[in-house]
Amino acid sequence: MKIKAIALNTFKEAIRDRILYLLLFFAAVCIIFSRILALLTVGDRVKIIIDVDLASLSLFGALIAILLGTGLVYKEIDKKTIYTLLSKPIHRYQFLLGKFLGLVLTLFIMLLLMSIIFLAVVFLHTFKIEWSIFITIFFIFIELCLITAVAILFSCFSTPILSSIFSLSFYLIGHFSWGLETLIEKIRPGIGKIMAQIFYIFLPNLENFNFKTEIVHHLPIPSNIFLLSTLYGIAYTIFILLLAMLVFRKRDFI
Amino acid sequence: MATALKIEDLHKSFSTGFIPKKKKILKGISLAVEEGEIFGYLGPNGAGKTTTIKCILGLIFPKKGKIEIFGHSSYSLQAKEQIGYLPENPYFYDYLTASEFLRFYSQLSLMKKKDKEDKISSLLSLVSLEQSASLPLRKFSRGMLQRIGLAQALLNEPSLVLLDEPLGGLDPLGRKEIRDIIVKLKAEGKTVFLSSHILQDIEMICDRVAIIVNGQIVSQGTLQDLISEKILFTEILLSGVEEKEVEDLGECISTHTERLLLKVFEDEKIEKVLQLVQSKKGKIHSLIPRTETLEDLFVGIVKQQ
Numbered sequence: 001m002k003i004k005a006i007a008l009n010t011f012k013e014a015i016r017d018r019i020l021y022l023l024l025f026f027a028a029v030c031i032i033f034s035r036i037l038a039l040l041t042v043g044d045r046v047k048i049i050i051d052v053d054l055a056s057l058s059l060f061g062a063l064i065a066i067l068l069g070t071g072l073v074y075k076e077i078d079k080k081t082i083y084t085l086l087s088k089p090i091h092r093y094q095f096l097l098g099k100f101l102g103l104v105l106t107l108f109i110m111l112l113l114m115s116i117i118f119l120a121v122v123f124l125h126t127f128k129i130e131w132s133i134f135i136t137i138f139f140i141f142i143e144l145c146l147i148t149a150v151a152i153l154f155s156c157f158s159t160p161i162l163s164s165i166f167s168l169s170f171y172l173i174g175h176f177s178w179g180l181e182t183l184i185e186k187i188r189p190g191i192g193k194i195m196a197q198i199f200y201i202f203l204p205n206l207e208n209f210n211f212k213t214e215i216v217h218h219l220p221i222p223s224n225i226f227l228l229s230t231l232y233g234i235a236y237t238i239f240i241l242l243l244a245m246l247v248f249r250k251r252d253f254i
Numbered sequence: 255m256a257t258a259l260k261i262e263d264l265h266k267s268f269s270t271g272f273i274p275k276k277k278k279i280l281k282g283i284s285l286a287v288e289e290g291e292i293f294g295y296l297g298p299n300g301a302g303k304t305t306t307i308k309c310i311l312g313l314i315f316p317k318k319g320k321i322e323i324f325g326h327s328s329y330s331l332q333a334k335e336q337i338g339y340l341p342e343n344p345y346f347y348d349y350l351t352a353s354e355f356l357r358f359y360s361q362l363s364l365m366k367k368k369d370k371e372d373k374i375s376s377l378l379s380l381v382s383l384e385q386s387a388s389l390p391l392r393k394f395s396r397g398m399l400q401r402i403g404l405a406q407a408l409l410n411e412p413s414l415v416l417l418d419e420p421l422g423g424l425d426p427l428g429r430k431e432i433r434d435i436i437v438k439l440k441a442e443g444k445t446v447f448l449s450s451h452i453l454q455d456i457e458m459i460c461d462r463v464a465i466i467v468n469g470q471i472v473s474q475g476t477l478q479d480l481i482s483e484k485i486l487f488t489e490i491l492l493s494g495v496e497e498k499e500v501e502d503l504g505e506c507i508s509t510h511t512e513r514l515l516l517k518v519f520e521d522e523k524i525e526k527v528l529q530l531v532q533s534k535k536g537k538i539h540s541l542i543p544r545t546e547t548l549e550d551l552f553v554g555i556v557k558q559q
Contacts, residue, residue: 001361001364002361002362004361005358005361005362006362009347009358012349012350013347013349016349079345080341080343080344080345081345081346081347082313083308083311083313083339083341084339084340084341084344084346084359084403084406084407085362086311086312086313087311087313087334087337087338087339087416088334088359088362088363088410089331089334089335089362089363089364089410090334090362091331250315252268252313252314252315253308253313253314254268254308254314
């Protein structure tokens with residue numbers, strides 16, 4: 001009940017942020033622009049539309065998660081609203097969880113709006129609904145939940161600008177960490193290889209949530225990969241949230 | 255009578271600067287607030303009043319010391335359920351209306367839905383904000399924010415109300431309203447812990463006070479114990495007499511519109527002043543004996559420290 005109240009208030013606060021509408025506007029522009037881009041393409045135009053639109057959904061969703069998430073906790077501390085909140089009979093973890101769920105709700109609604117525009121663009125072109133697209137959108141949502149948790153973790157102890165840089169780095173590292181796999185194969189055994197293996201284990205692999213290529217080109221996907229990717233996303237998000245709670249638990253609010 | 259708040263040997267220091275340098279803010283605070291009293295926590299700016307309150311609320315963690323609220327550790331939810339808190343210069347979610355704001359905070363304390371609505375309307379009427387219930391908080395004046403903040407602090411029917419500078423920045427009318435509410439809370443059996451540096455108000459409503467200077471409590475007790483009732487001097491406002499005629503009898507504080515305000519320290523000199531005024535066919539407008547005030551005590555202690 002307490003977590004729900006904080007989550008709903010966070011949602012009310014987030015939807016008042018102008019940056020949200022700015023990003024939503026640019027996302028809509030990109031999605032609609034993909035239709036024009038398709039006209040200039042030789043070959044399967046639908047593939048171009050779906051490819052560009054899914055990339056837009058992922059990128060703008062991540063930007064919303066980072067820019068809103070990094071400010072959420074910091075703003076409460078900066079404006080001192082946290083003083084009265086934490087003086088009520090609530091645990092600090094409940095506050096953090098409420099903030100997280102509030103932002104996840106905001107992202108869900110934003111992703112839904114962007115997806116409606118995207119599906120409308122595809123439908124106007126093909127006059128049919130590609131159901132497999134929903135799988136990709138679902139994994140984009142899982143990835144956004146993880147990025148939100150990361151943004152909240154950084155916002156527990158850092159300023160919004162630094163937190164945004166850290167979270168953006170997490171996003172970029174997460175999408176390129178698969179390169180380490182190739183590196184591990186090529187590198188000679190020794191400290192270097194061990195280090196690369198350690199990094200590969202601990203660094204996030206956000207490519208686990210990327211099924212755009214498979215969906216666009218109708219490639220076969222092993223059935224258990226969906227379950228594994230979902231579990232990976234949930235486990236990583238819980239781990240980051242626990243870390244954030246640990247940092248937040250002993251923080252002094254001066 | 256039970257102890258509402260007990261603080262024992264509270265220490266807190268902060269590290270500041272690029273090369274961290276420890277600064278001791280609280281240096282062994284100990285005090286006890288009895289149930290049902292209004293306790294004034296006085297001190298100059300930067301003495302450690304707000305830091306003490308934040309330690310009580312668990313917003314910051316003391317380096318050493320123990321805090322109990324009605325026998326429970328201050329970190330426990332049982333303790334927090336009995337606390338209401340109004341911060342200094344309160345800032346709230348300004349996009350919420352007064353009733354939305356109270357509804358949100360009521361969800362954080364376990365109240366039944368029906369009780370919530372009744373409580374919200376009764377609190378809005380207590381702080382005289384029924385007319386502004388649907389107004390967003392960004393349109394509220396400073397005094398209104400202070401009052402809605404007080405309403406928020408009273409939502410969960412707290413037994414101990416912690417008020418950090420509740421009278422700061424308010425006009426005389428606003429101060430009176432808050433003062434009246436605090437007295438009303440005491441009449442309802444609540445304990446009020448009040449930090450302030452507006453001494454006249456503290457003197458009017460507090461049963462006991464503690465004075466904190468540089469992170470240490472330098473004096474505490476009932477107002478009667480702390481302030482001497484001995485007459486320090488007598489202020490006489492008179493007219494019809496020249497200033498130089500009373501020079502030897504007392505200290506002339508001010509002269510305006512032919513009136514003279516005289517500060518007389520000895521009783522026999524008061525008699526002489528009265529005789530002089532009578533002989534000159536002048537007039538005594540007022541004669542007020544002055545005892546020590548909380549302000550005198552406070553200024554004396556702070557200067558001493």
